[in-house]
Amino acid sequence: MAQTTDPGAFWDEKFDRPDYRYGTEPNAFVADVLPELLEHDARVLCVGDGEGRNGVWCAGQGFETTSLEPSAVGIEKIKRLADKEGVKINTIHDRMPSDEVQDQHFDAVVLIFVHTPEPMRQAIHESCVKALKPGGVIVLEGFTPDQRRNDRPSGGPPSLELMFSVDILRHDFATMDLETLTEQTVQLDEGPGHRGPADVIRMIARKPV
Numbered sequence: 463m464a465q466t467t468d469p470g471a472f473w474d475e476k477f478d479r480p481d482y483r484y485g486t487e488p489n490a491f492v493a494d495v496l497p498e499l500l501e502h503d504a505r506v507l508c509v510g511d512g513e514g515r516n517g518v519w520c521a522g523q524g525f526e527t528t529s530l531e532p533s534a535v536g537i538e539k540i541k542r543l544a545d546k547e548g549v550k551i552n553t554i555h556d557r558m559p560s561d562e563v564q565d566q567h568f569d570a571v572v573l574i575f576v577h578t579p580e581p582m583r584q585a586i587h588e589s590c591v592k593a594l595k596p597g598g599v600i601v602l603e604g605f606t607p608d609q610r611r612n613d614r615p616s617g618g619p620p621s622l623e624l625m626f627s628v629d630i631l632r633h634d635f636a637t638m639d640l641e642t643l644t645e646q647t648v649q650l651d652e653g654p655g656h657r658g659p660a661d662v663i664r665m666i667a668r669k670p671v
């Protein structure tokens with residue numbers, strides 16, 4: 463099944479397992495940078511939050527957190543993880559762009575490994591910018607083409623066209639101030655789905671005031 467047709471059904475199949483495909487701990491980049499970037503009462507939108515590891519961690523930090531996810535199985539697992547951790551989280555079962563996401567409402571958008579074909583990619587990125595208040599930040603991590611060129615088994619989509627590069631992100635986030643934009647090889651330890659050396663790009667982009 464292609465992700466283009468229905469990301470919800472595509473990811474339902476992947477998340478329909480007893481364990482958490484990408485673990486239950488937050489992405490290392492998110493955990494590293496988000497507390498420094500936000501006030502304690504910030505509003506955070508986790509887009510494509512999967513099984514909720516990042517959203518639930520954000521809620522645990524005290525941020526008012528919303529997880530948006532197209533997979534119904536993912537949404538159930540997000541709620542289950544939030545209950546287990548004893549945190550409150552808002553969920554939106556939808557894909558981006560979503561009418562349920564209010565414009566200029568969030569202090570941060572967390573966008574971790576959300577790889578989609580064009581033109582969906584640009585539409586998602588545009589809608590993430592719209593969701594941010596002026597001064598708000600997007601924290602993004604994704605795989606680069608090197609992940610496939612280096613034949614890494616540590617995750618990511620099969621095709622080079624779905625990957626991110628500096629040029630692609632500069633284009634999609636041309637209206638934003640790019641505070642961090644770096645390609646690097648990192649060691650992933652994120653459940654069975656992302657484990658081992660990986661070629662990624664990390665971005666912090668701020669919406670001008």
Ligand SMILES: C[S@@+](CC[C@H](N)C(=O)[O-])C[C@H]1O[C@@H](n2cnc3c(N)ncnc32)[C@H](O)[C@@H]1O
Nearest residue numbers: 469473484510511512532533557558574575576
């Ligand atoms: C590789 S998983 C990453 C999940 C999560 N961000 C994490 O890092 O654990 C990609 C996620 O992107 C979501 N996704 C795909 N298309 C989307 C869209 N148009 N809007 C929002 N999320 C989408 C999928 O449902 C899936 O949960």
